[in-house]
Amino acid sequence: MITLLDRASRPLVKRILNIYVRPYAGWVVQAMLWMVLAAAMSAIFASLVQPVLDDVLINHKDHLVLPLAIGVMLCFVLRGVATYMQTVLMNRTGQHIVSDIQNHVFGHLMGLDIAYFHKNASGTLLSRLTADTSVMRNAVAEGLTNLGKNTLTLFLLVGVMFWRDWALALACFIIFPITATFVSKLGKRLRKLSTRTQEGLAEMAALLTQTFQGIRQVKAYGREGWEVARMKSKIDDVRNLNIKNVRTGTINAPVNDTLVGLCVFGLILYGGHEAREGSLTPGALMSFITAFLMSYEPMKKIAKVNNTLQIGLGAAARVFEIIDTRPTVISGPEKPEMPNPSVRFENVIFGYEGGDGPALDGANFTADAGRVTALVGPSGGGKSTILNLLLRFYDPQAGRILIDGHDIKAMDIGHMRGHIALVSQDITIFDDTALANIAYGREGASEAEVLEAAKAAHAHEFISALPNGYQTRLGENGVSLSGGQRQRIALARAFLKNAPILLLDEATSALDAESEALVQESLGRLQAGRTTLVIAHRLSTIKHASRILLVDKGRVAEEGTHDTLLARGGAYAALYARNQLGGQVAA
Numbered sequence: 001m002i003t004l005l006d007r008a009s010r011p012l013v014k015r016i017l018n019i020y021v022r023p024y025a026g027w028v029v030q031a032m033l034w035m036v037l038a039a040a041m042s043a044i045f046a047s048l049v050q051p052v053l054d055d056v057l058i059n060h061k062d063h064l065v066l067p068l069a070i071g072v073m074l075c076f077v078l079r080g081v082a083t084y085m086q087t088v089l090m091n092r093t094g095q096h097i098v099s100d101i102q103n104h105v106f107g108h109l110m111g112l113d114i115a116y117f118h119k120n121a122s123g124t125l126l127s128r129l130t131a132d133t134s135v136m137r138n139a140v141a142e143g144l145t146n147l148g149k150n151t152l153t154l155f156l157l158v159g160v161m162f163w164r165d166w167a168l169a170l171a172c173f174i175i176f177p178i179t180a181t182f183v184s185k186l187g188k189r190l191r192k193l194s195t196r197t198q199e200g201l202a203e204m205a206a207l208l209t210q211t212f213q214g215i216r217q218v219k220a221y222g223r224e225g226w227e228v229a230r231m232k233s234k235i236d237d238v239r240n241l242n243i244k245n246v247r248t249g250t251i252n253a254p255v256n257d258t259l260v261g262l263c264v265f266g267l268i269l270y271g272g273h274e275a276r277e278g279s280l281t282p283g284a285l286m287s288f289i290t291a292f293l294m295s296y297e298p299m300k301k302i303a304k305v306n307n308t309l310q311i312g313l314g315a316a317a318r319v320f321e322i323i324d325t326r327p328t329v330i331s332g333p334e335k336p337e338m339p340n341p342s343v344r345f346e347n348v349i350f351g352y353e354g355g356d357g358p359a360l361d362g363a364n365f366t367a368d369a370g371r372v373t374a375l376v377g378p379s380g381g382g383k384s385t386i387l388n389l390l391l392r393f394y395d396p397q398a399g400r401i402l403i404d405g406h407d408i409k410a411m412d413i414g415h416m417r418g419h420i421a422l423v424s425q426d427i428t429i430f431d432d433t434a435l436a437n438i439a440y441g442r443e444g445a446s447e448a449e450v451l452e453a454a455k456a457a458h459a460h461e462f463i464s465a466l467p468n469g470y471q472t473r474l475g476e477n478g479v480s481l482s483g484g485q486r487q488r489i490a491l492a493r494a495f496l497k498n499a500p501i502l503l504l505d506e507a508t509s510a511l512d513a514e515s516e517a518l519v520q521e522s523l524g525r526l527q528a529g530r531t532t533l534v535i536a537h538r539l540s541t542i543k544h545a546s547r548i549l550l551v552d553k554g555r556v557a558e559e560g561t562h563d564t565l566l567a568r569g570g571a572y573a574a575l576y577a578r579n580q581l582g583g584q585v586a587a
């Protein structure tokens with residue numbers, strides 16, 4: 001059936017076979033043995049029709065009645081058992097293969113750059129891992145289960161036809177090339193159609209996740225009706241494509257049925273004549289017709305498998321596209337000790353993909369070890385970009401970034417990030433217990449350590465007051481937290497990680513006075529002795545920093561302490577006068 005695959009699909013099939021099917025070769029071989037048995041039983045039954053008719057029904061050879069009856073019965077029993085065994089084995093193989101692919105794709109995705117996740121909507125990726133792999137599962141299971149069995153059955157039944165009357169068999173054969181061409185044409189069309197369907201599904205998933213994530217905006221701006229209408233058009237698109245899919249996929253039924261009908265018509269006319277002439281016994285003719293009609297079933301199934309296969313190959317191509325995406329941020333080999341983790345940017349130039357102009361345009365600065373360095377400046381100046389590059393979420397196009405004198409590009413990424421704790425504005429609370437949410441900060445942390453971190457972050461009091469204490473579920477399916485509580489969870493994570501470098505993106509939203517005091521107090525303790533880079537919005541943070549960097553247009557425009565910068569009367573002093581140090585209005 002490999003002839004039904006176009007040239008472009010072959011590497012894809014080879015790849016699936018070599019990498020994903022090979023580990024299950026044992027099961028596949030077992031299933032194939034059962035498959036041979038099932039196909040043989042079909043062919044034997046078709047051949048038995050001749051002695052049943054000629055010897056038992058016409059010539060009354062009584063001693064053959066019982067053996068033939070048992071033989072026919074055995075054919076069916078064995079075929080049933082063999083089909084069951086083969087289907088179960090092949091299906092198990094298919095399920096394993098697809099879960100292997102899913103694990104592989106997810107593992108690979110986790111290693112890809114932040115930039116990749118910016119380029120691809122999370123809904124699209126979600127649909128690659130679910131909808132596309134489920135289509136692949138069907139293709140693999142169907143392909144493995146039905147393709148071999150039906151091809152072999154067809155082959156054997158055609159053999160029976162030739163054995164009974166080769167000339168007649170040859171005549172019937174004109175329909176095979178016709179159907180085969182038709183089936184392969186159809187397969188290609190289906191594959192295109194289904195690619196569009198899967199893309200539609202991916203778009204739908206992307207839109208859904210976006211809408212759910214932005215549900216507060218939707219409601220606040222009263223756009224529910226608009227969202228419903230927008231979603232309806234996507235849903236309807238997918239429905240129409242699905243309908244078209246089924247219409248295209250089933251068109252082979254009437255076409256094939258007509259062809260078979262024509263053949264049977266011819267067979268009865270011609271065969272009736274031959275039987276009268278005596279060159280073909282009635283049993284032989286019936287056996288021929290039985291084999292022909294029985295061969296029609298596997299033929300239909302092969303056409304159907306081809307459709308599923310084409311659809312699955314389309315999905316496989318999309319899934320492999322993810323696997324073939326290489327990360328651009330590559331880990332280095334070095335794992336240096338960094339006892340004095342100062343941070344240094346040397347002429348760093350960096351532009352986001354698709355961004356207009358560089359976000360950092362020759363950034364130069366040093367953040368001293370164990371001190372607090374505050375980043376201030378107008379919105380869009382490049383403050384967040386500095387933190388992104390230090391974490392190696394992206395690599396700069398030029399320049400170097402050093403921690404304690406070591407180029408971060410040469411370092412093992414895990415080792416390097418292990419030295420940095422990030423407390424960003426957008427705090428993710430995972431759908432898990434309070435304990436697990438804090439323990440996320442460091443793999444393998446003990447419960448006592450988590451509690452200690454929670455106490456240091458002033459999170460212990462409110463967590464203890466939750467219905468199930470530290471075992472209370474937070475996040476989407478659990479208790480919702482206030483802004484201040486979320487921040488304290490984030491701080492607890494950072495305390496637990498106990499990294500020498502601390503990156504803070506200070507929250508702009510004002511907390512109530514009590515939360516604010518608690519957060520500030522624990523922040524102060526968290527910063528003690530650590531190299532801290534803080535994107536500062538609060539004047540108190542800025543004033544206490546040992547060095548202030550004014551980041552504007554991708555460069556460090558001014559640097560110094562609050563007092564020296566004010567005395568200088570430059571851009572910093574101007575921003576301070578307008579109360580706009582932190583990009584937003586500084587509190």
Ligand SMILES: Nc1ncnc2c1ncn2[C@@H]1O[C@H](COP(=O)(O)OP(=O)(O)OP(=O)(O)O)[C@@H](O)[C@H]1O
Nearest residue numbers: 352354355359378379380381382383384385386583
């Ligand atoms: N993911 C991105 N893709 C493309 N451009 C980006 C991306 N993130 C930021 N930029 C651009 O890079 C520049 C610097 O942005 P950055 O986020 O570093 O500014 P910022 O100083 O943190 O501003 P703010 O105070 O508003 O947070 C801006 O021009 C911004 O539009």
Ligand SMILES: [Mg+2]
Nearest residue numbers: 383384385535
């Ligand atoms: Mg920012």
